[in-house]
Amino acid sequence: MAGSRPTTSISQTSSANVFTSRLLLLLTLLPLTLAAFAFLLQWRGGLTDPITRWSPDHHEFPGMESTSGSIKDTVRNSGSGCTDLLGQSHSLSFPYFRDWKFGFGSDLKPKICITTSTSAGLEQTLPWIFYHKVMGVSTFFLFVEGKAASPTVSKVLETIPGVKVIYRTRELEEQQAKSRIWNETWLASFFYKPCNYELFVKQSLNMEMAIVMAREAGMDWIIHLDTDELIHPAGAREYSLRQLLLDVPGNVDMVIFPNYESSVERDDIKAPFSEVSMFKKNYDHLPKDVYFGNYKEATRGNPNYFLTYGNGKSAARIQDHLRPNGAHRWHNYMKTPNEVKLEEAAVLHYTYPKFSDLTSRRDRCGCKPTKEDVKRCFMLEFDRAAFIIASTATEEEMLHWYRERIVWTDKALNLKLLRKGILTRIYAPMVIVQRLRETGVFTSVIASAQKVLSSVTNSSTAGVTSSSKIGHDGESKATARRVLQIPDNASFSSAIPPLSPPGLEGIYMEM
DSSP: OTTHHHHHHHHHHHHHHHHHHHHHHHHHHHHHHHHHHHHHHHHTTOOOOHHHHTOTTOOOOTTOOOOOOOOOSOOOOOSSSOHHHHOOOSOOOOSSSSSTTOOOOTTOSSOEEEEEEEOOOHHHHHHHHHHHHHHTOOEEEEEEOGGGGSHHHHHHHHTSTTEEEEEOOHHHHHHHHTOGGGGSSTTGGGTTOOTHHHHHHHHHHHHHHHHHHHHHTTOSEEEEOOTTEEEEOTTSSSSOHHHHHHTSOTTOOEEEEOEEEEOOSOSOOSOHHHHOOEEEOOGGGSOHHHHHHTHHHHHTTSSSSSSSOOSOEEEEEOOTTEEEOSTTOEEESSSOOOEEEOSSOEEEEOOSOSTHHHHHHHHTOOOOSSTTGGGGTOSSHHHHHHHHHHHHSOHHHHHHHHHHHTOOOOHHHHHHHHHHTSEEEOOHHHHHHHHHHHTTHHHHHHHHHHHHHHHHHHSSOOOOOOTTOTTSSHHHHHHHHHHHTSOOOSOOOOOOOOOOOOOTHHHHHHO
16 A cells, blocks of 8 residues: 555656646647747738738838729929929839829818918929829819919829819909909908918908818818918828718807927938827827927927917818818808817828028018018018028028037937927828829829820910910819808908917916
């Protein structure tokens, strides 16, 4: 009896060892089996990896059908001077839609249009247009002058489906001179002043015409944006402006997008939309204690928290009696619009992202570079200071001022404000624009336009005409007249100009 105990003990130990070995084998084989199963599903197309779904190398963004297509034409040098910035590629296929034309059907709801007044070249307008096409915008009303109205730019824009080019002709100015806006009080304080004030009035008159054109085109929403601004539809179920506005309740007339301001980290930016990823968040998207607690560091010695405006832009639902209320808002002649301010979505404003922006803005204004004269030309303090520097300093002094006031070179401060939430990284627009460039969308547009222009030149046609040239045909004149037929009403509150964000005095106003 006594001799059987050691045998039993040895047997139990052996059984335990076998059990442990099998358990270890099972734990080893289980993850390997699961990994092999996951690989098999991915290989057969049965599983979507959430990481690769948002990868910069992935070809599909949320809400966009995966379609195949290719642009068969070979892209040649355009001679427009912007091919380096717009990019070239051996592979011209673009996976977001069937081809670069972005042919939106009538089933796309809601129908969104953007109107702008611009003098920018193709290197800025093409990325701006096609980014917003990816966002779901179907129609663009471009009121062009300066470089944007030159044949090498405007004729390319006219060939893009959904883009209506409106030139600043004498006929257009005569029509706008009859606008009821001149007899109303809400814009009167901006009349007959130079530079930014003149632009503000011009934008409002163009927006008035765009409303009528939008109604005739069957649009549901209209947005006024500058060509240095991109919509960032954060908070939507998809990264899509169409989806964002689709979710807006039917009783809402206007949606306000707070603006974020670009924070460039280099002084040699050439293509802001694909090179800038850091932005300063709007006051409306920050806790008050964070905003005011970091105000001085975030301002960096500049006049205000933002270099320029801080009151955002807005989208309006197309409806009767709609009118502009300055470049930043819309209003209604018959009622006070029901508006909502978005808590996550924003307008990304690329503010002075290139060093050359200092001189280009200076060249568009003929005011004297004195503190007194710039007050009648510019609404915002930083624009005034930038104009004086650009008009009086040497290029070396301008570059020093630009680096000190605009470029964020202090990495420690950047990291601190990123952690505080004042600054944020936004990569989606950069990825989209880079992908558009890499797939040859921009150069393909230019090449296609050259073929059209070449065929027109070789034919007996006198020239390329466009129904979007306001003032050149009967339909456009009818459009202008319809703007003026809105019933008169009582006086209205003043138009909303570009406004700076709250300053430190806002702390006491809140108390």
